[in-house]
Amino acid sequence: MNKIKAIICIIAAVAVFTACFSNTYAADYEKMNIELKIGSGTGKINGNTSKVEKPYIENKTVMVPLSWVVVAIGAEINRKAGSKIEIIYGELNAELTISSKTYIANSESRKLTAAPVIKNGSTMVPLEFIKENFPVSVTEDTKKGDIKIILEDDGALTDLSFLTGGISSKKIGNSYYGWSLSIPSGSRMVSNNYKSNNIGIMNESRNLYLYVSVEYKKDMDLEALFDSVDMYESNIRESKLDLKADIPYFQYTALSSYNEASRVKVFEKGEFFYFIEITSDDEFITPEKLMTDKYYDNIVNSFDLSYKGNEKGIEDISKVKDGRAGFYNYISLSSTSKYLVWSMDIPVEWEDSSSFVDPMSTSFSLDNRHYMKVTAKTIDEGADLSQYADEIKKHYDKYFNPKIYSYIGSDSMTIAGLEAQNLKFSLKYGDNVYHVDELYFIKDGFVYEISIYLSEKDYETTIKDFIDTVDKMSFYTVNKQKYQKDMELFESKYSGIRVSQQDDIFKYVNKQYSWSANIPGYWQKYSYYDDSEISFVNEDTAAAVTISAVEKDSYYEADSIEEALGMDIIEMIYEVKPAISITNERGLQVKNYTYRIEDPEDNIYTTIIFKVLEKGDYTYCFKSQMYDLNATDSAVAEVNDIWKSFEMTD
Incomplete structure (x- = not known):
């Protein structure tokens, strides 16, 4: 992979990671449906079935499997010494004791109608514990044995493969990737991806968000990554690179277009880059304050790269087992x-x-x-x-x-x-x-x-x-x-529309932008914001044709027609320049840009051709793309026939 693509991949991965978590906090909270049935060993979460210890009724009290329910909700459950169980969810910190009706919730003593018990290795608790301590609505049909739990606020949980919930230690660590971090009291983990190399932590009381990301270096080094930051982070306030530190690093501060202050520190160790970011959208917290204030500085500087696991006072959040x-x-x-x-x-x-x-x-x-x-x-x-x-x-x-x-x-x-x-x-x-x-x-x-x-x-x-x-x-x-x-709903929204119900050649006419082309009826049509740009795709051959109409001398925010058509992106990513030729066809001058992409690292072998011509008030572009794998003689001829049929009408 060349350096530019490596930079793009690493920066984009971290940008998407942080953007996803930032959006999560303000996202529309999705309801979660949890279904159980008395005497049944299967339960459902949003329609997905899994095995559970059978719920039952004893002395008019409905008993349900604790771990299965609270982990689905997004809580953290910890087995403590003796017969005590700790449950953490948001601001809730509860402690149950097996065989005791009394339990503690946020330092307050409460009582259940029945004591938690162990059954076939599962802890069973009264359904009332779930009702009273989580933001759920519960419906029971004791005659049919149906139990439905609806989580109204799922703690911004968007993927059940993420384990989220409160954090019971003042430090967290990842024994596989070898890092640890001190966190503010009252924080909770809102995201932890499947191999725990991307972690999101939120502290609502201080309006702080922490992110830790670990990425393979691939062909990059720290200095090249540092040099690329200005290209992708336009709102940087200050930055520093230290290659002589015991663990080389760079850091920078920035203020986003949404007035979110952030401080990012990136370490290079072994085969990884380690990213630690602290962010706040509090109007009184500036990027400079994140750098100079002792409180925030201590959090960032507590990031340590020597953690191996099994260390008292550090909660290991690694999900990796046996590699x-x-x-x-x-x-x-x-x-x-x-x-x-x-x-x-x-x-x-x-x-x-x-x-x-x-x-x-x-x-x-x-x-x-x-x-x-x-x-x-x-x-x-x-x-x-x-x-x-x-x-x-x-x-x-x-x-x-x-x-x-x-x-x-x-x-x-x-x-x-x-x-x-x-x-x-x-x-x-x-x-x-x-x-x-x-x-x-x-x-x-x-x-x-x-x-x-x-x-x-x-x-x-x-x-x-x-x-x-x-x-x-x-x-x-x-x-x-x-x-x-x-x-069916998904396909109706995102799939293309057949050009015609019949497979025969269909004359497609764009009246608004005054052009037509003969397209096989089995090709799919995709349009975007309006009919100024329409794409046609043969799903069997992956051949694609896009026809665009741009008003002359009006390239929106682009400086040239080439930039408006996206040629600059192709040139930047693949480090290629087009072969340019000018031909006269149908009485008009056509400027041809042919990009031949041969990328052995990413196995991309394709030809992209832009044919640019003018008529009336518009600059037209006929763009075609064909991958080598599908470039049979008949597939190439099919695209050429569409070009030959392309006409601009008055």
């Missing part, structure tokens, strides 16, 4: 529709490299030459797995470029305890050859497509780790009827 981290995959179709479908223990070296475009797919990468993609799709009951795999092979044979794609073979196997089909093929990009294993299997109404891409030269030494990881997958049942309904 692996549990990844729970939620298919998020809307802000209120999240479905837990599968989970697996991922080697901590793997990065979650998923895009936000496709909620059904999740990707993990060891590096740019070793990665895996997991896709879960609904499938009709009784579908034939062999036929499903055969159809995929036919699709590849038809739409993949034979200069790159070579079929190797297929067989059947058992994976994750299920019958699976395995399709094998190779992809040749320049001097790099990849061996691809695609696994297909069906579980609980979903068909799983797992694609493992490995460099051919070390395929034999790396495939086992990927297969072993998939083999230990866990699966969860979802409400299929509700899921299907939500999926």
